[in-house]
Amino acid sequence: MFRCFWKNAAAGAMVLMIIVMQGCSSRSTEESRGNDSLFLNQAYAKTDSSLKESANEDAYESRHTAITRAAALAGPAVVGINVMQVKRYVRRSPFYTEDPVWRSIFPELFRDQVYEKPIQNLGSGFIISSDGYIVTNDHVVTDGKEIVVTLSGGERHNAKLVGTDRISDISLLKIDGQDLPYLQMGNSKDLIVGEWVIAIGNPFGLFELNNQPTVTVGVISAINRDWGRIPESGRLYMDMIQTDAAINHGNSGGPLLNALGQVIGMNTFIYTGNTAQEGFVGIGFAIPIDRIRDIVDQIKQNGSVNRNFWLGLKVQNLSPVIGKAMGLDIKNGVIITQVEKGSSADLAGLEPEDVITRINGKGVNDTRGLVGLLNNVDLQVGDELNLVIIRNRKEQNVKVKLIQQPD
Numbered sequence: 001m002f003r004c005f006w007k008n009a010a011a012g013a014m015v016l017m018i019i020v021m022q023g024c025s026s027r028s029t030e031e032s033r034g035n036d037s038l039f040l041n042q043a044y045a046k047t048d049s050s051l052k053e054s055a056n057e058d059a060y061e062s063r064h065t066a067i068t069r070a071a072a073l074a075g076p077a078v079v080g081i082n083v084m085q086v087k088r089y090v091r092r093s094p095f096y097t098e099d100p101v102w103r104s105i106f107p108e109l110f111r112d113q114v115y116e117k118p119i120q121n122l123g124s125g126f127i128i129s130s131d132g133y134i135v136t137n138d139h140v141v142t143d144g145k146e147i148v149v150t151l152s153g154g155e156r157h158n159a160k161l162v163g164t165d166r167i168s169d170i171s172l173l174k175i176d177g178q179d180l181p182y183l184q185m186g187n188s189k190d191l192i193v194g195e196w197v198i199a200i201g202n203p204f205g206l207f208e209l210n211n212q213p214t215v216t217v218g219v220i221s222a223i224n225r226d227w228g229r230i231p232e233s234g235r236l237y238m239d240m241i242q243t244d245a246a247i248n249h250g251n252s253g254g255p256l257l258n259a260l261g262q263v264i265g266m267n268t269f270i271y272t273g274n275t276a277q278e279g280f281v282g283i284g285f286a287i288p289i290d291r292i293r294d295i296v297d298q299i300k301q302n303g304s305v306n307r308n309f310w311l312g313l314k315v316q317n318l319s320p321v322i323g324k325a326m327g328l329d330i331k332n333g334v335i336i337t338q339v340e341k342g343s344s345a346d347l348a349g350l351e352p353e354d355v356i357t358r359i360n361g362k363g364v365n366d367t368r369g370l371v372g373l374l375n376n377v378d379l380q381v382g383d384e385l386n387l388v389i390i391r392n393r394k395e396q397n398v399k400v401k402l403i404q405q406p407d
Helices: 002-063 066-077 100-105 289-302 320-325 367-375
Strands: 078-091 113-127 133-136 144-150 156-158 160-165 170-174 196-201 214-225 240-243 255-257 263-270 284-288 313-317 334-339 355-359 384-391 394-401
Touching (some): 066 214, 113 263, 133 289, 144 160, 313 367, 355 367
Antiparallel strands (some): 133 170, 355 384
8 A cells, every 4th residue: 555655646746747848848938938029029129220320311411412512612712702892973063064264263153063972782602723723803992992802601701802804804812821611614615505513602692691602503694695785884894604593683793603513614693684673584694714814814924914016007988989990899888098018907908999798707787896896805915816718809818917006
């Protein structure tokens, strides 16, 4: 009986041990599964975070375009310009008379009043070299008694006027500085109508609010727009770049950039279509950079642009009587009546009785047309004129190189 008890007890202990071992194994499996689940959840969470960061970076990068990069590159080299000008005004006497007797008797009564008034003008400019040369429009700084340049960031400098050219509306300033940011000049020979352009400047003096230029974007609407000579100012606007990038008062003198951040022109004026309207309507004009580069180089070297050339010609209209007498079957042109000794015309071999029919590819109808053609071309000492003449009933091409007018 005792032996049977121990046999039953041993069997029971073995069953209990098996139950305990199964419970431990089950708990271990559950813990293992729990740990695996936690690991996977953490891994998935980490992957989701990485994907979000990657998506944000992609979105951020997609916001950066050639336009934003060009604006960021050029912005530090664009400046605001404030000019204190003194304008001279003449107020006519209410008793004005042309009678010299009365004017001599009562000079004070009939004398015009002359007074000066300080006026503040503003515009834009851009740095073209690390040592502080700045390009802007002549109409921004003309008659300026004090010129203050504000850099991006707020640093102010009194600027010196190195030289200016009223006819081309281009001026060169200089400020003291080293290692200044400056813009790279492109060229205006390979412009594409429709390509993106960026205008940067100081419209309405907004530069002063936080010392940052204003950026506007558009396209090149047209090229080689010739406005000719403006009677009111005498300025000559040739080969102008037309753009629909917004340009307003204060943008004058600022750069027009291509998508590479290179200067291709200088924003100069807008066309409103109405003399009573001043706001931008989508048509602005910029002086091409090739013209700016040429003018700036001359100002740097000589302080001005030399237009004191000596053509040395006297002409008259080719009348039907003169044409018939010369045996010419043409109605338009001018006949040379005199060539000054040693002049450009003389050195080119022109002679009296030569008939000029074309200049630089444009027809010459009469003396008025000849003067108009010459007046609407920016002729400088060293330039060449291509003439088509008739001599002894034969057409010839003659190149006239303009030389300096003797003192």
